[in-house]
Amino acid sequence: MYGRSEKQLQHKVSQNMDSLHAESKKKGKTELPISYLDESKKENLSVPLTSVHLLKSYYESKLMCKQSSSTPSTSSISYKELSTDGILKLARERLLQCTTPNFDVVPLVLSDLFYTNSGVSSEKNEDFELALLLQAAALKFSDQQLGRARKLLNICLTSASLTGNALHRIVYYYSVALQERITREIGGLVVPREPEENQRKPTVEEALTILQPALLECQNEIPFSQVTKFTSIQAIMDNVASAKRVHFVDLGIKSGSHWPILMQALAGRHECPLELLRISAVGLSKETIDKTGKTLSSFADAMNIPFAFKLIVSDLKDLKEDFFELASDEVLAVYSEIRLSSLLPWPHHLESLLRTIAKLNPCVMVITEPEANTSTPVFLDRFDAALSLCSTIFDCLEDCMHRDNPCRNVIEGVFIWEAIRNVITTEGEERIHRKQKLDFWRAFLARVGIVEIGLSDLAWCQSNLVVKSNPRWSSCTVEANGKGMIIGWKGTPIQSLSVWKFHHE
Numbered sequence: 353m354y355g356r357s358e359k360q361l362q363h364k365v366s367q368n369m370d371s372l373h374a375e376s377k378k379k380g381k382t383e384l385p386i387s388y389l390d391e392s393k394k395e396n397l398s399v400p401l402t403s404v405h406l407l408k409s410y411y412e413s414k415l416m417c418k419q420s421s422s423t424p425s426t427s428s429i430s431y432k433e434l435s436t437d438g439i440l441k442l443a444r445e446r447l448l449q450c451t452t453p454n455f456d457v458v459p460l461v462l463s464d465l466f467y468t469n470s471g472v473s474s475e476k477n478e479d480f481e482l483a484l485l486l487q488a489a490a491l492k493f494s495d496q497q498l499g500r501a502r503k504l505l506n507i508c509l510t511s512a513s514l515t516g517n518a519l520h521r522i523v524y525y526y527s528v529a530l531q532e533r534i535t536r537e538i539g540g541l542v543v544p545r546e547p548e549e550n551q552r553k554p555t556v557e558e559a560l561t562i563l564q565p566a567l568l569e570c571q572n573e574i575p576f577s578q579v580t581k582f583t584s585i586q587a588i589m590d591n592v593a594s595a596k597r598v599h600f601v602d603l604g605i606k607s608g609s610h611w612p613i614l615m616q617a618l619a620g621r622h623e624c625p626l627e628l629l630r631i632s633a634v635g636l637s638k639e640t641i642d643k644t645g646k647t648l649s650s651f652a653d654a655m656n657i658p659f660a661f662k663l664i665v666s667d668l669k670d671l672k673e674d675f676f677e678l679a680s681d682e683v684l685a686v687y688s689e690i691r692l693s694s695l696l697p698w699p700h701h702l703e704s705l706l707r708t709i710a711k712l713n714p715c716v717m718v719i720t721e722p723e724a725n726t727s728t729p730v731f732l733d734r735f736d737a738a739l740s741l742c743s744t745i746f747d748c749l750e751d752c753m754h755r756d757n758p759c760r761n762v763i764e765g766v767f768i769w770e771a772i773r774n775v776i777t778t779e780g781e782e783r784i785h786r787k788q789k790l791d792f793w794r795a796f797l798a799r800v801g802i803v804e805i806g807l808s809d810l811a812w813c814q815s816n817l818v819v820k821s822n823p824r825w826s827s828c829t830v831e832a833n834g835k836g837m838i839i840g841w842k843g844t845p846i847q848s849l850s851v852w853k854f855h856h857e
Contacts, residue, residue: 435827435842436518436747437740443483444736447491482512482523487739489530494732498534505531514765518750522743525769529776536777564640566759567767568607573752575825576839576846579818580689581610583837584718586811587851588685589617591716595683596627601676601712603668603691605633608644610687612651619655630660632676638665668694669701673711686717692793693721696786699796706800710854717802717852721793723838723845726775727786738775741787742768744844752824790836790848801855806835815839 434442485508492501505527512524571577592598598618602608611631618626631648635641645661652659664675668691678684686709695702709717724741728734745768753760774785794804815830815837829840836850 435844436522436743436750437844438842439479439519440483440487440739440743443480444487447484447487478511479517479519482508482519486523486526486530489527490732490735493530493534494735498537502531502534505534514761515755517755518743518746521764522739522746525742525764525772526739526776529773532773533777564607566762568609569757569759570749570753570763571609574748575752575819575822575828576748576841579815579828579830579839580720580847580849582613582818583807583811583815583849584687584689584720585610585614585617586814587718587807587849588614588687588716590808590811592683592685593621594624596624597630597679597682598626598628599630599632599679599682599684601632601634601684601686601709601714603634603686603688605631605635605641605644606689608633608648610689611648615648615652615655615657619657626657628658628660628682630662630677630682632662632664634664634666634668634671636665636667638663641665668705669698671705671708673708676712678712684712684714686712686714688717688719690721692719693787694784696727696788697781697784702796703800706797706802710800710802714854716805717854718849719793719852720847720849721790722787723789723840723848724787725789725792727788729779734775737787738772740844741846742772744841744846748827748841748846751827789845790833790838790850793848793850794834797852802852803855804835805851805853807837807849807851812837 485504489501489504489508492498492504508523508527509531512520512527514521514524516524571581588600600611600614602611605611608631615629618629629652631645633641633645641663645663649659649661662677664671666675692702692705695705722741724737726734726738726741728737746764749760749764771785774783778784797804812830819825819828819830827842829838829843831838831840833848836848838845839847839849
C-alpha cells in the first residue's frame with residue numbers, strides 16, 4: 353500500500369491537474385498549463401546568491417548573536433488587514449453563531465446588517481461571502497445535506513477563480529474538491545479528463561524534472577522554507593562542529609539545495625579541517641537523485657571539500673541499516689524534511705523507520721513537518737485544519753510572489769491541489785496526505801527512545817536573520833514551542849522544526 357501511495361501519487365498529480373483544468377475551463381476560468389517552464393528554467397542547481405550573502409552575513413554576526421539574550425524572539429506582525437485565514441475564521445465564527453439544522457446561509461450573505469455587525473469593510477464583502485459560503489457548504493456536507501452543499505458550492509464557483517487573490521484561489525480549489533466528494537457520496541462517476549493534445553501528461557521522471565525549478569523558485573521566495581533550511585543546517589553544525597569525517601543521511605533529498613549551505617559552513621572551519629563529507633540520499637527517483645549528487649559533487653570540488661555521495665533508491669518503509677556504508681570514525685547526522693508524515697497512514701512503518709535510524713546511531717536528527725492536524729477521522733475538523741494551513745500558505749504566496757508567476761501557479765495547482773483533493777475526497781488508507789502537530793511527534797518519538805534537545809542561541813539568531821533579510825517576509829513569525837520552533841505567517845503556524853538525539857540503554 354505504501355509503495356502505491358508514494359509512486360502513484362506523482363503519477364496522479366498530472367491526472368488530477370488535468371481534471372482541475374478541465375473543470376476550470378468548463379466554468380470559464382483561465383487554464384494553467386502544466387508545461388509552463390521554458391528551457392532557461394531547467395538549469396542545474398546552484399546556490400542562490402541571496403543564500404550565499406545571507407550565510408556570509410550570518411557568520412559575520414556570530415559575535416553579536418553570542419552576546420544577545422538566549423530568549424527566542426518573535427517577529428512582530430502589523431495587522432493592517434485580515435489575513436486569508438483570519439477572514440475564514442471570522443466567517444466560521446459568525447456562521448456557527450447563526451446555524452440551525454435548516455439554516456439557509458444565502459439570506460445571511462445578502463444582509464447588510466451582517467457585515468456591519470461583523471466589522472467587515474465593504475471591499476472585503478466578496479471575500480467574506482466566499483469564506484462564509486464555502487464553510488457553510490462543508491457544514492451541510494457533514495450533516496449529509498448534500499443537495500444544499502452542492503448549491504452553495506455552485507455559488508462559490510461563480511465568483512472564485514484560479515487567478516484571483518489568495519482567498520478566491522483557496523475557495524476554488526476546495527469547492528472543486530468538495531464537489532467531487534459529493535459526487536462520490538451520491539454514487540456518481542468521477543471520470544479523469546484527458547489533457548489537451550498539446551498537454552501530454554508527463555511520466556513520473558519527467559514530472560520530477562519539470563517541476564523541480566518551480567519548487568526551487570518558491571523555496572527561495574517564501575520565508576518558512578528558508579527559515580527551516582538555514583536553521584536546520586545550523587542545528588546540524590552545532591552537533592558536528594569538531595568532527596573531521598561527517599556523514600549525513602537525507603531522507604528525501606529532492607534538489608539538495610540545503611547542502612551547499614552546509615558545505616560552505618564546513619569549509620570555513622579553519623580550526624578543524626574537514627577530511628571527508630559523505631551524503632547518503634534517500635528517494636524514489638534514481639534519475640533525480642543522481643542529478644542532485646552530480647551537482648553537489650561539482651559544488652564540493654569547487655569548495656575543495658573531500659566528498660562522497662551515495663544514492664539509495666528506496667521507500668522509507670523499506671530502509672535497512674545495511675543500506676548505509678557506515679564507518680566507525682564518522683559522525684552521523686540525519687535530516688528529515690517533511691518525510692515522517694508520509695508514513696502517518698501506516699504507524700507500524702513509521703515506528704520501524706525510526707528504529708532503523710536509531711540503529712545508525714546518529715549524533716543528531718533534525719525534523720521539519722507541517723504544523724497542523726489533518727489526520728483526524730472527523731471530516732469537519734479535518735476540513736477546518738487543512739483549510740487553515742492551506743489558506744495561510746496561499747496568503748504567504750500572495751504576499752511574496754506575483755499572481756501570474758508560473759512557478760506559483762504550478763505549486764498551487766499541482767502540489768497543494770493534490771493534498772487538498774486527497775484530504776477532502778478520500779477516507780481510510782487512501783487518505784495519504786496526513787499531518788500532525790509537534791506535540792504528536794514528541795509523544796511518538798519518545799516511544800522509541802528519541803529525546804528532544806533545544807535549539808542553540810545561534811540557531812535562533814539564524815532564524816531571525818532570515819526573516820529580517822527580506823522586507824516581504826515581515827509577516828513571518830518565529831516562536832518557541834517547548835524546545836522546538838514554530839514558523840508561521842501572520843500568527844498562523846505553518847511548520848515545526850525540532851532537534852533530536854537517540855537514547856541508548
